[in-house]
Amino acid sequence: MMNIIEINGFRAVVQYDPEIDMLRGEFIGLNGGADFYAKDIDSLRREGEISLQVFLDMCREDGVEPRKEYSGKFNLRVSPQLHAAVVTKAAADGKSLNQWVADVLDRSLHAY
Numbered sequence: 001m002m003n004i005i006e007i008n009g010f011r012a013v014v015q016y017d018p019e020i021d022m023l024r025g026e027f028i029g030l031n032g033g034a035d036f037y038a039k040d041i042d043s044l045r046r047e048g049e050i051s052l053q054v055f056l057d058m059c060r061e062d063g064v065e066p067r068k069e070y071s072g073k074f075n076l077r078v079s080p081q082l083h084a085a086v087v088t089k090a091a092a093d094g095k096s097l098n099q100w101v102a103d104v105l106d107r108s109l110h111a112y
Helices: 041-062 080-092 097-109
Strands: 004-007 010-017 023-027 035-038
Touching: 004 041, 023 041, 035 041, 035 080, 080 097
Parallel strands: none
Antiparallel strands: 004 010, 010 023, 023 035
16 A cells, blocks of 8 residues: 655655544655645545645745755665665676666566
8 A cells, every 4th residue: 555645746755643543745856845634535625725825935935946856876774785786686687786776676576
């Protein structure tokens, strides 16, 4: 089960917060924070739309791009044993380490 909801083209991660007995959504990939709470999915979607609009309005007022930009680069730290195993698997598949990892990540996103 994926815990991601899309609202007006923006994605948010949804989790249950047992301390307040509510669902909590938090938009990801923004140049700031925008979260929202509700007891059920329909209400969560409505609250998300409100939270997102407030965030977008604030960005517009401040002249800030709402979406975070990504470079396409990130560091990954793994054990030396896993590193060696992944290099071996990539070579066996005829790919560079970078291409093999990118392919695995891409496939994992589309496995749902």
